[in-house]
Amino acid sequence: DSGVTQTPKHLITATGQRVTLRCSPRSGDLSVYWYQQSLDQGLQFLIQYYNGEERAKGNILERFSAQQFPDLHSELNLSSLELGDSALYFCASSVDKATEAFFGQGTRLTVV
Amino acid sequence: GIQVEQSPPDLILQEGANSTLRCNFSDSVNNLQWFHQNPWGQLINLFYIPSGTKQNGRLSATTVATERYSLLYISSSQTTDSGVYFCAVQNTGNQFYFGTGTSLTVIP
Numbered sequence: 001d002s003g004v005t006q007t008p009k010h011l012i013t014a015t016g017q018r019v020t021l022r023c024s025p026r027s028g029d030l031s032v033y034w035y036q037q038s039l040d041q042g043l044q045f046l047i048q049y050y051n052g053e054e055r056a057k058g059n060i061l062e063r064f065s066a067q068q069f070p071d072l073h074s075e076l077n078l079s080s081l082e083l084g085d086s087a088l089y090f091c092a093s094s095v096d097k098a099t100e101a102f103f104g105q106g107t108r109l110t111v112v
Numbered sequence: 113g114i115q116v117e118q119s120p121p122d123l124i125l126q127e128g129a130n131s132t133l134r135c136n137f138s139d140s141v142n143n144l145q146w147f148h149q150n151p152w153g154q155l156i157n158l159f160y161i162p163s164g165t166k167q168n169g170r171l172s173a174t175t176v177a178t179e180r181y182s183l184l185y186i187s188s189s190q191t192t193d194s195g196v197y198f199c200a201v202q203n204t205g206n207q208f209y210f211g212t213g214t215s216l217t218v219i220p
Binding site for chain 2: 002016033035042043045048053056058083088090097098099100101103104106108
């Protein structure tokens with residue numbers, strides 16, 4: 001157990017819908033990362049937060065948004081879902097930059 | 113961004129065999145981690161190794177930061193070692209750059 005909790009584990013939804021993925025980082029970790037893993041794209045960085053503030057943004061679509069709350073948990077919102085959004089979404093946390101990061105078990109999203 | 117290349121892309125081993133996985137990266141880094149993604153999709157931390165050598169049971173890793181590569185050694189492989197091994201690096205601390213992984217299959 002990495003100590004990073006992601007919910008839900010599995011999600012099946014229809015095209016056009018909106019979903020929210022939740023991540024609780026390890027106790028004491030201030031930095032949260034979101035990654036998308038699809039079969040043909042590998043692990044793609046989406047966005048990073050540090051202590052509530054957005055720190056870096058990667059290949060995140062405009063239909064996607066995220067935030068980190070005062071209690072440091074984070075949510076990734078995916079809207080107007082398309083079939084191509086089906087993927088495994090990972091959250092990771094670390095104490096700070098360049099420190100060891102731990103990944104949650106992921107949320108497997110299937111868009112039908 | 114940093115380019116991360118892993119080799120070999122695929123590896124099939126007989127149980128009990130040893131192997132070496134390589135990770136090359138294109139720029140200086142201050143964080144390097146090795147992960148094992150098991151068949152259920154979980155990313156499991158193996159090593160946090162920005163430089164030097166570490167060992168954990170049958171696994172060991174070495175990073176030569178000045179030459180921009182890292183090696184993961186698996187000895188006496190077991191079927192439970194099967195999965196994909198990823199190398200990930202950071203330099204500014206803002207994101208991890210992942211390699212495309214080495215897919216390992218260990219045959220009984």
